[in-house]
Amino acid sequence: MAAATSWVERAETLNPEVRPFIDGDYQQPRSDVTFVDASPRDGTTVAEVPNCDAADVDAAVAAARQAFDDGRWRDRSPRSRKRALLRFADAIEAHRDELALLESVDVGKPIADALRTDVPGCANTIRWYAEAVDKIYDEVAPTGPDALALVRREPIGVVGTVVPWNYPLILAAWKIGPALAAGNTCVLKPAEQSPLSALLLGGLAAEAGLPDGVLNVVPGDGPSAGEPLGRHPLVDAIAFTGSTAVGRRFLMYAAESNLKEVALELGGKSPQVVFADCPDPEAAANAIAWGIFYNAGQTCHAGSRLVVEASIEDRLLAGIAETAAALQPGDPLDPQTTMGAIVSAEQHERVSGYLDLGQREATVALGGHTAQPVAGGYYVEPTVFAGVDNRMRIARDEIFGPVLTVHRFDGSPDRAIALGNDTDYGLAAAVWTSDVTRAHRVARELRAGTVWVNTFEVSDLATPFGGYKASGFGGRDRSLHAFDHLTQLKTTWIGLGR
Numbered sequence: 481m482a483a484a485t486s487w488v489e490r491a492e493t494l495n496p497e498v499r500p501f502i503d504g505d506y507q508q509p510r511s512d513v514t515f516v517d518a519s520p521r522d523g524t525t526v527a528e529v530p531n532c533d534a535a536d537v538d539a540a541v542a543a544a545r546q547a548f549d550d551g552r553w554r555d556r557s558p559r560s561r562k563r564a565l566l567r568f569a570d571a572i573e574a575h576r577d578e579l580a581l582l583e584s585v586d587v588g589k590p591i592a593d594a595l596r597t598d599v600p601g602c603a604n605t606i607r608w609y610a611e612a613v614d615k616i617y618d619e620v621a622p623t624g625p626d627a628l629a630l631v632r633r634e635p636i637g638v639v640g641t642v643v644p645w646n647y648p649l650i651l652a653a654w655k656i657g658p659a660l661a662a663g664n665t666c667v668l669k670p671a672e673q674s675p676l677s678a679l680l681l682g683g684l685a686a687e688a689g690l691p692d693g694v695l696n697v698v699p700g701d702g703p704s705a706g707e708p709l710g711r712h713p714l715v716d717a718i719a720f721t722g723s724t725a726v727g728r729r730f731l732m733y734a735a736e737s738n739l740k741e742v743a744l745e746l747g748g749k750s751p752q753v754v755f756a757d758c759p760d761p762e763a764a765a766n767a768i769a770w771g772i773f774y775n776a777g778q779t780c781h782a783g784s785r786l787v788v789e790a791s792i793e794d795r796l797l798a799g800i801a802e803t804a805a806a807l808q809p810g811d812p813l814d815p816q817t818t819m820g821a822i823v824s825a826e827q828h829e830r831v832s833g834y835l836d837l838g839q840r841e842a843t844v845a846l847g848g849h850t851a852q853p854v855a856g857g858y859y860v861e862p863t864v865f866a867g868v869d870n871r872m873r874i875a876r877d878e879i880f881g882p883v884l885t886v887h888r889f890d891g892s893p894d895r896a897i898a899l900g901n902d903t904d905y906g907l908a909a910a911v912w913t914s915d916v917t918r919a920h921r922v923a924r925e926l927r928a929g930t931v932w933v934n935t936f937e938v939s940d941l942a943t944p945f946g947g948y949k950a951s952g953f954g955g956r957d958r959s960l961h962a963f964d965h966l967t968q969l970k971t972t973w974i975g976l977g978r
């Protein structure tokens with residue numbers, strides 16, 4: 481890996497593509513308004529990006545509509561789509577350094593993480609769905625001898641994909657991977673904090689030979705570009721990842737326009753439930769620390785609430801502090817850095833507000849302050865608040881920063897389950913215990929889309945990801961189940977005459 485100075489030098493000469501990618505090419509934006517895309521690393525401007533509006537969205541949707549309707553993509557054999565998508569994945573990997581640098585500069589992610597996780601995660605996702613699509617069979621229904629009833633999956637059409645800034649490449653790939661593999665066409669709207677890697681994906685798709693109009697990328701903020709996409713009458717489905725508040729809006733847009741399908745992946749406040757018989761407290765502490773501090777806590781399923789049996793609390797907190805010592809905020813462009821920046825001044829201020837609240841209402845067990853490893857940037861120390869009552873705002877709100885709240889319980893599984901479930905969200909949870917019966921029981925009772933037992937964060941593209949309650953509905957990302965909301969089931973009933 482290149483040295484820190486080299487990444488800083490490269491960042492200084494960055495000249496990223498900012499124009500919307502529509503119908504196979506970068507186009508002049510219809511909107512003449514721009515927004516400043518600032519780097520949270522040091523607050524400097526990375527680029528002035530077009531704030532695309534309804535006219536740009538119209539052009540992108542028209543291109544996607546045409547590309548869907550004329551069959552240039554959906555009528556290809558699955559194997560042919562697979563080949564094109566495999567080339568797309570190869571192109572992403574071939575541009576690993578460039579994409580990682582864009583990602584690191586745009587959102588303040590450690591360059592090492594972007595190189596090791598985000599770019600490969602994006603390429604692997606595209607590849608996984610490419611490989612899957614020519615191995616899926618449709619169904620023949622068990623009718624009587626006078627009929628043949630085929631149950632086929634058809635692509636749903638034009639898919640609007642709207643994503644947040646915390647994992648721009650990976651989350652875009654979780655949407656466009658299965659959508660494109662299934663034969664849909666896409667309009668991708670990245671978050672205004674992180675448009676650059678998505679815009680490069682557009683060019684790479686063209687380089688890989690995806691037909692014009694199959695993947696379009698429109699940068700812009702929520703009201704200017706997101707809302708027109710959500711309300712567009714020619715969009716058949718929205719695949720959204722982001723906050724619960726904006727997820728609600730997409731439901732409204734769909735209801736007030738063409739009743740397009742909406743799949744929502746939203747926020748979280750995931751509990752880590754630890755019993756005193758946790759098999760390896762040191763390993764648990766390490767996983768719990770990584771589970772909240774990785775990506776500076778800006779992870780939807782971050783294990784942000786520690787529900788811990790009183791007798792093991794001190795030991796666990798000591799272990800978390802030990803791991804956190806190696807997870808201090810640093811320059812995202814230094815390959816040694818393990819924790820980067822908070823994405824924006826606004827988000828930094830929000831997280832700082834929760835630090836103040838926690839200092840007033842709870843006991844600071846670790847950190848509790850902002851940090852400044854790079855002048856002008858936005859950073860927060862790994863923070864642990866102990867003695868937290870689950871009714872406090874720090875326990876209820878999704879802070880989306882490196883902040884863990886600690887909730888003690890007396891050892892009763894029912895109390896632990898009640899505390900774990902006492903949240904509006906239900907994205908993920910974990911239970912740590914040596915008692916296999918209790919592990920199964922608690923895992924069954926926790927209302928979350930993923931429950932880990934004696935581990936955290938490990939996952940595979942083969943497993944679905946999504947939430948219960950206010951963490952979303954309408955579909956799952958990852959696994960073959962992602963095709964469920966990106967395809968329609970069609971029954972073709974053939975009378976065989978009698």
Ligand code: NAD
Nearest residue numbers: 643644645670671701702706707722723726745746747780
């Ligand atoms: P956000 O909801 O503010 O923004 C997400 C996307 O929606 C962005 O592209 C944004 O431009 C767009 N948007 C914002 N306002 C809009 C509007 N009025 N109309 C249409 N589009 C609009 O979320 P964020 O702050 O970017 O991301 C953080 C949130 O994302 C957290 O809540 C986090 O938990 C969630 N998230 C969930 C998952 C998951 O898989 N469940 C994964 C990552 C992040």
